[in-house]
Amino acid sequence: xxxxxxxxxxxxxxxxxxxxxxxxxxxxxxxxxxxxxxxxxxxxxxxxxxxxxxxxxxxxxxxxxxxxxxxxxxxxxxxxxxxxxxxxxxxxxxxxxxxxxxxxxxxxxxxxxxxxxxxxxxxxxxxxxxxxxxxxxxxxxxxxxxxxxxxxxxxxxxxxxxxxxxxxxxxxxxxxxxxxxxxxxxxxxxxxxxxxxxxxxxxxxxxxxxxxxxxxxxxxxxxxxxxxxxxxxxxxxxxxxxxxxxxxxxxxxxxxxxxxxxxxxxxxxxxxxxxxxxxxxxxxxxxxxxxxxxxxxxxxxxxxxxxxxxxxxxxxxxxxxxxxxxxxxxxxxxxxxxxxxxxxxxxxxxxxxxxxxxxxxxxxxxxxxxxxxxxxxxxxxxxxxxxxxxxxxxxxxxxxxxxxxxxxxxxxxxxxxxxxxxxxxxxxxxxxxxxxxxxxxxxxxxxxxxxxxxxxxxxxxxxxxxxxxxxxxxxxxxxxxxxxxxxxxxxxxxxxxxxxxxxxxxxxxxxxxxxxxxxxxxxxxxxxxxxxxxxxxxxxxxxxxxxxxxxxxxxxxxxxxxxxxxxxxxxxxxxxxxxxxxxxxxxxxxxxxxxxxxxxxxxxxxxxxxxxxxxxxxxxxxxxxxxxxxxxxxxxxxxxxxxxxxxxxxxxxxxxxxxxxxxxxxxxxxxxxxxxxxxxxxxxxxxxxxxxxxxxxxxxxxxxxxxxxxxxxxxxxxxxxxxxxxxxxxxxxxxxxxxxxxxxxxxxxxxxxxxxxxxx
Amino acid sequence: xxxxxxxxxxxxxxxxxxxxxxxxxxxxxxxxxxxxxxxxxxxxxxxxx
Numbered sequence: 113x114x115x116x117x118x119x120x121x122x123x124x125x126x127x128x129x130x131x132x133x134x135x136x137x138x139x140x141x142x143x144x145x146x147x148x149x150x151x152x153x154x155x156x157x158x159x160x161x162x163x164x165x166x167x168x169x170x171x172x173x174x175x176x177x178x179x180x181x182x183x184x185x186x187x188x189x190x191x192x193x194x195x196x197x198x199x200x201x202x203x204x205x206x207x208x209x210x211x212x213x214x215x216x217x218x219x220x221x222x223x224x225x226x227x228x229x230x231x232x233x234x235x236x237x238x239x240x241x242x243x244x245x246x247x248x249x250x251x252x253x254x255x256x257x258x259x260x261x262x263x264x265x266x267x268x269x270x271x272x273x274x275x276x277x278x279x280x281x282x283x284x285x286x287x288x289x290x291x292x293x294x295x296x297x298x299x300x301x302x303x304x305x306x307x308x309x310x311x312x313x314x315x316x317x318x319x320x321x322x323x324x325x326x327x328x329x330x331x332x333x334x335x336x337x338x339x340x341x342x343x344x345x346x347x348x349x350x351x352x353x354x355x356x357x358x359x360x361x362x363x364x365x366x367x368x369x370x371x372x373x374x375x376x377x378x379x380x381x382x383x384x385x386x387x388x389x390x391x392x393x394x395x396x397x398x399x400x401x402x403x404x405x406x407x408x409x410x411x412x413x414x415x416x417x418x419x420x421x422x423x424x425x426x427x428x429x430x431x432x433x434x435x436x437x438x439x440x441x442x443x444x445x446x447x448x449x450x451x452x453x454x455x456x457x458x459x460x461x462x463x464x465x466x467x468x469x470x471x472x473x474x475x476x477x478x479x480x481x482x483x484x485x486x487x488x489x490x491x492x493x494x495x496x497x498x499x500x501x502x503x504x505x506x507x508x509x510x511x512x513x514x515x516x517x518x519x520x521x522x523x524x525x526x527x528x529x530x531x532x533x534x535x536x537x538x539x540x541x542x543x544x545x546x547x548x549x550x551x552x553x554x555x556x557x558x559x560x561x562x563x564x565x566x567x568x569x570x571x572x573x574x575x576x577x578x579x580x581x582x583x584x585x586x587x588x589x590x591x592x593x594x595x596x597x598x599x600x601x602x603x604x605x606x607x608x609x610x611x612x613x614x615x616x617x618x619x620x621x622x623x624x625x626x627x628x629x630x631x632x633x634x635x636x637x638x639x640x641x642x643x644x645x646x647x648x649x650x651x652x653x654x655x656x657x658x659x660x661x662x663x664x665x666x667x668x669x670x671x672x673x674x675x676x677x678x679x680x681x682x683x684x685x686x687x688x689x690x691x692x693x694x695x696x697x698x699x700x701x702x703x704x705x706x707x708x709x710x711x712x713x714x715x716x717x718x719x720x721x722x723x724x725x726x727x728x729x730x731x732x733x734x735x736x737x738x739x740x741x742x743x744x745x746x747x748x749x750x751x752x753x754x755x756x757x758x759x760x761x762x763x764x765x766x767x768x769x770x771x772x773x774x775x776x777x778x779x780x781x782x783x784x785x786x787x788x789x790x791x792x793x794x795x796x797x798x799x800x801x802x803x804x805x806x807x808x809x810x811x812x813x814x815x816x817x818x819x820x821x822x823x824x825x826x827x828x829x830x831x832x833x834x835x836x837x838x839x840x841x842x843x844x845x846x847x848x849x850x851x852x853x854x855x856x857x858x859x860x861x862x863x864x865x866x867x868x869x870x871x872x
Numbered sequence: 873x874x875x876x877x878x879x880x881x882x883x884x885x886x887x888x889x890x891x892x893x894x895x896x897x898x899x900x901x902x903x904x905x906x907x908x909x910x911x912x913x914x915x916x917x918x919x920x921x
Contacts, residue, residue, distance in 0.1 A: 161911060162911030162912065162914055162915055165908060165911055165912065165915070166915055183908060184904060184905040184908055185905055185907040185908030185911065186904070186905045186906060186907045186908060187905070234898070237898060237903070238895065238898070241891060241894050241895060241898070242891070245887055245888070245890070245891040248887065249883065249884060249887050252883065265876070268876070272880065272884075276884075
């Protein structure tokens with residue numbers, strides 16, 4: 113089981129030079145429990161089996177300051193309760209992160225205040241429990257009635273049933289009553305209207321029958337109905353909840369705070385909301401810039417890929433403006449904040465996002481669309497039955513009984529389960545393949561798409577460069593360059609290290625010149641690694657590719673060329689999308705030659721370069737105007753408005769916070785094959801949902817005439833309802849069996865899993 | 873009919889006990905981590921719950 117740590121380490125979440133959060137940041141985020149204890153929640157996306165639990169808990173338990181630590185495998189979180197002081201010294205919570213990281217797991221600070229959804233889930237589970245209890249007990253009594261209890265015994269049983277059913281309906285049925293009432297008040301109708309009506313009418317009618325010593329009571333039907341429907345509702349909610357906790361637990365790209373430099377020279381670590389415009393901030397190399405600002409002093413390279421989609425880092429010096437969300441790579445900077453966090457670049461994006469509320473706001477869930485036709489038909493049928501029986505027999509009581517039987521038989525029990533069960537099974541399948549689904553409607557929308565819009569940096573590529581001309585470089589030069597490169601966080605430096613493998617240290621005086629390169633004074637002379645300007649002191653020909661030069665005393669030793677690395681399985685995935693009958697388009701914020709080269713390589717004919725966030729939204733809108741439905745896949749802050757504007761959207765786990773929040777799907781493993789896999793699964797789920805509808809309607813065609821003719825006794829109703837529900841659930845479970853398909857969707861899953869293991 | 877007088881309350885009380893046990897389990901957080909629980913049962917090191 114030692115495989116786990118390896119697999120965990122290769123989970124490509126939050127790569128790209130993200131340092132462990134500072135001790136102050138962890139203090140700020142921890143919750144005080146009283147009695148000198150504090151609690152910290154960490155997200156560890158890499159845990160996935162029992163060995164992982166034992167490893168992490170063991171590692172944490174060994175530390176003296178930790179009171180208790182518990183891993184939650186479902187939400188991939190670790191909750192640590194620790195003492196503020198041990199033996200007189202202040203505890204350092206960043207040690208916990210280090211202890212976890214040493215075992216090969218990535219740990220991220222979990223943002224508090226995202227657990228709002230949990231309460232409703234708990235309420236729903238309670239309601240399921242209560243209605244389940246009521247349903248079983250009433251069913252017991254009903255079985256006795258059906259097997260021949262009569263006269264006083266039957267009345268007694270009916271009364272007891274009524275006493276159990278009443279409170280259960282009020283307590284567990286309130287979700288449906290509220291939803292039905294909201295729909296009716298707005299002049300609409302949804303699935304909950306026939307449910308609420310059938311449940312209430314059948315209870316009222318049964319109570320009336322019980323008072324009049326009647327033969328038939330429908331208490332069991334109304335409570336069982338509620339029980340089944342609540343299961344569907346709870347499953348639907350659970351799916352959303354699981355995705356939410358997994359997604360929100362990922363690495364945060366925006367920092368929680370920054371060090372403020374006061375005019376008197378004192379320093380203070382403050383949370384990001386409290387930073388005001390005009391204050392001076394100190395940003396160390398490797399930190400993200402929290403708010404928009406202007407550089408006061410220092411030189412550095414900024415990685416703007418998340419903000420603008422540009423793949424090459426940009427050099428900044430005193431006087432340059434910097435945007436919130438960019439990553440400071442090489443040198444320390446002192447900034448003057450020009451805007452508070454809520455007015456920063458990010459806020460601008462938020463504004464665009466609100467304006468870009470696209471297909472999802474107009475989208476109506478399949479079940480609701482079905483209900484629009486279904487519930488008027490059902491109510492009309494019950495009414496006609498009622499009127500018909502009055503005309504035939506003239507007995508209002510009997511007519512009412514038959515009408516209630518029709519309502520119960522036609523109640524969308526199977527329909528209520530038809531959609532959520534399929535979607536939960538599909539979500540489980542996607543979860544295993546490393547794809548999170550935010551909610552059921554996203555899956556329905558994904559099944560409808562015909563166009564895929566792809567961002568370039570961070571989506572088609574991993575946003576990290578790769579050395580392309582390693583074969584032209586002598587091993588000696590590569591080793592020297594790697595020895596220099598270990599001293600820098602610059603992405604090109606990391607690429608040289610990756611290419612060189614093991615690095616032997618160079619005994620010399622090494623310093624990094626931000627915005628230029630690395631310099632090492634050795635006995636042989638001065639080695640320099642960096643831009644052409646810096647290394648050989650003369651500007652060379654401008655090439656489209658990014659490059660780095662290694663020189664000895666201004667004499668060129670080697671020229672390293674880089675290109676952005678494709679995301680694993682990108683080419684195969686684009687082909688798979690083609691096989692699924694989808695057209696692909698690249699929407700990038702990067703420069704035109706870079707995008708054109710990539711499009712040629714992936715054989716994508718349709719591409720757009722140098723798009724602003726607004727441009728991406730407009731591209732989405734243009735696709736929608738042509739009557740097509742688009743899936744947007746993107747990761748950056750600049751993609752977030754487009755992710756919101758598209759019919760449905762998807763983001764990798766490495767995406768910026770806003771991007772991940774805006775997307776409907778998030779994929780955790782690095783290969784791009786997650787995209788065709790998700791589309792394939794969503795389409796199969798869509799097919800199963802339609803099959804389930806056909807099954808449910810077929811059941812109604814058989815059962816409704818029986819009810820209209822007045823032959824439906826409570827026993828018949830109970831059997832029919834349970835059978836139809838079971839059939840629908842069993843049909844949904846077929847999705848679990850992996851059936852190889854023409855598009856190869858089933859084979860994509862193992863591929864994505866093995867690939868994430870081997871990239872370690 | 874006489875037997876019903878105590879059989880029915882017994883049935884209801886037993887059912888109610890089941891419900892109460894479930895509610896207790898839910899409140900005490902035993903449904904928080906179902907995936908983890910299925911692994912923990914195989915864990916040999918018997919430590920704190």
